[in-house]
Amino acid sequence: MPVPFLDLKIQYRQIREEIEKELAEVLETCNYVLGPKVAAFEDRFAGIAGTRHCIAVSSGTAAVHLMIWASDLPSGSGIIVPPNTFTASAEGIVLAGHIPVFVDVERSTLNLSPQRVEELLRSASAGGRPLDPKTGAEIRGILAVDLYGQPAALPELERIAREYDLVLFEDACQAHDASRDGRPAGSFGDAAAFSFYPGKNLGAFGEGGAVTTDSDELAARVRSLRDHGSREKYYYEFIGHNYRMTAFQGAVLGVKVKYITTWNDRRIAAAGLYRELLDGLPLTLPVEAGDVRHVYHLYAVHTPERDELQKHLGELNIASGLHYPLPLHVQKAYSHLGYGKGDFPISEWNSSCNITLPMFPDITKEQQETVAEGLKAFFAGR
Ligand SMILES: Cc1ncc(COP(=O)(O)O)c(C=O)c1O
Incomplete structure (x- = not known):
């Protein structure tokens, strides 16, 4: 049986009528950008994130860029970020005029290591504001990523940010409805x-x-910057961008947001089943850190034989992914920062050994068993 990496069609069939009704309303009003559907979604999603404000924009990349841009740090500030993430985390820093300062992740969760962050800040401070040892930039921020759906060690990073007077950003692009210590991502x-x-x-x-x-000021700036730096049409306070969400997306998300908790509960159950099915195989399975709701956007396992394993699964028509095959500090796009191979061993280990398995709310027990059998057959032949 072929097993897809994810299946969006099943989900669509379950909510098709609601979605089509919402989309038809947008078509009737001919109100295609922002508008009431987007505003209604913003209200609902603020409830999921547990914040006073939610500002809907045109992509996650726009969101990362905007939150950093709106925080108004001095141009050329250093912002700590893990190398073990999608490029948009660091791209947003650069687009906002700042400098990524890479710090390695924890081996267990693969999220930014507060210990490594603190070590860098301590050694780079020399009495004044910490300076990035690579570029000399003054470090003024931390951007933590909730990788694979598990919130980073954010309470600890909040403490560090307070101590060193840093702005703390959370890249929660993979962690809708996740939580840590009872607080939502x-x-x-x-x-x-x-x-x-x-x-x-x-x-x-x-x-x-x-x-x-939760900041009224930051929210107002993000709202204005997403719409060309204006609060009132054709009057501009800043140079902004066109990062507005379209009404169709607001309409779709307004329906889907009602189901996110149920869908995530099913992902969590599927992760539990994988844990049982893969028990005893020579694979590193995902580690949950303490009191977290890990929402398994991706189910990543690790083996030094990753490439051979992926080939084997491919031959069985079992889809898999690599998240991510090359960490950012050794990507060409970031070569100007002066990092090299060996600088971040855990991120490098993750890139060379991770493989992500099929994971979506509607994955069946049979599909998961097929994946597990494929994995067992691979290791039995070793
Ligand atoms: C961690 C992370 N940050 C940022 C982004 C960027 O989001 P988008 O693809 O919506 O621009 C993604 C999406 O893949 C992501 O996984």
Whole structure:
């Protein structure tokens, strides 16, 4: 039986009538950009993120860029970020005029290591504001990523950010409705970014994203910057951008957001079944850190024989992914920062050994068993 990486068609069939009704309303009003559907979704999603504000935008990349841009740090500030993430986390830093300062992740969760962050800040401080040892930039921020759907060690990072007077950003693009210590992903630090790319746990029918924050000031700036730096049409306070969400995406997300908790509960159950089925295989399985709701956007396992394993699964028509095959510090796009191979061993280990298995709310027991049998057959032949 072929097993897809994710199946969006099953989900669509379950909510088709509601979605079509909402889309038809948009068509009737001919109100295609922002508008009441987007505003209603913003209200609902602020409830999921546990924040006073949610500002819907055109993509997760726009959300990362906007939250950093709106925080108004001096140009050329250093912002700590893990290398073990999708490029948009660091891209948003660069687009906002700042400098990524890479710090390695924890071996267990693969999220930014507060211990490594603190070590860097301590050694780079010399009495004044910490300076990035690579570029000399003054470090003024931390951007933590909730990788694979598990919130980073954000309470600890909040403490560090307070101590060193840093702005803390959360890239929650993979972690809708996740939580840590009872606090929702999206509610930590100064602001958070979400992506609603179709394959995300909460996915639009196209591109979409959002910034969540409790700060009235930051929210007002993000709202203005997403719409050319204006609060009133044709009057501009800043140079902004066109990062508005379209009404169709607001309409789709307004329906789907009602189901996110149920869908994530099913992902969590599927992760539990994988844990049972894969028990005893020579694979590193995902580790949950303490009191978290890990929403398994991706189910990543690790083996040094990753490439051979992926080939074997491919021959059995079992889809898999690599998230991510090359960490950012050794990507060409970031070569100007001066990092090299060996700088971040855990991120490098993750890139060379991770493989992500099929995971979506409607994955069946039979599909998971097929994946597990494929894995067992591979290791039996070793
Ligand atoms: C961690 C992370 N940050 C940012 C993004 C960017 O989101 P988008 O693809 O919606 O621009 C993604 C999406 O893949 C992501 O996974």
